[in-house]
Amino acid sequence: MKDIYEQLKEVIMAILPMAVLIIILQFTVIGLPFDIFFRFIAGVIMVGLGLFLFLVGVHIGLLPIGDMIGSALPKTKKPWLIILIGFILGAVVTIAEPDVRVLASQVDQVSDGAISNLVLVYAVAMGVGFFVAVAMARTIFNIPLKYILVTGYAAVFTLASFTPDAFIPISFDAGGVTTGPMTVPFILALGVGVASVLRGKQSTSDGFGLVALASIGPIISVMILGVIYG
Known part of the structure; x- marks a missing residue:
């Protein structure tokens, strides 16, 4: 109560x-x-x-x-299974995220249906799923977060050079909407749970950083989408 x-x-x-x-x-x-x-x-x-x-x-x-x-x-003591399930959970939780649906409907409207709701939603979901899997690998193999962040944003700025101008703001908005009320609680709880077992209760802070990584995925995936549609 x-x-x-x-x-x-x-x-x-x-x-x-x-x-x-x-x-x-x-x-x-x-x-x-x-x-x-x-x-x-x-x-x-x-x-x-x-x-x-x-x-x-x-x-x-x-x-x-x-x-x-x-x-x-x-x-389970199977790193590949942890990474795979991280990918699947990251993707399906993002598909259920209301903020992603709102962005997809707006993009569908202003593009006159050239970029449909489902295409954008699934592109964003794949991006989040991939980087949640990367985050699981980071926890398992104790990879420093800064290296993954630097590599991820280096890829973002490299892709920006080849992405049509119209897709760049959409891609960064896609990174923002994945930090919504459905995705964040689940992904954070998942990361803290994995870290608490692998690193012990004293290192549950290793489970943080998942949202930062997950927000890179949609930026990259929507930029790739822009390169394809462009």
């Missing part, structure tokens, strides 16, 4: 400042029609309720299962 109360307080503190600001602007500067304003109020209430239920679901289901999968995988 205490956890539910904490989630409710967190949602209220997240939404209330924006709602108060819009209300103040409505009666001082903007002056929107009242039917639009009431729709905003209704939307705030529904968003708050949805976000509250989502956060409760994350803490009840996503975080524990991610941690349990991460803790169970190293016990």
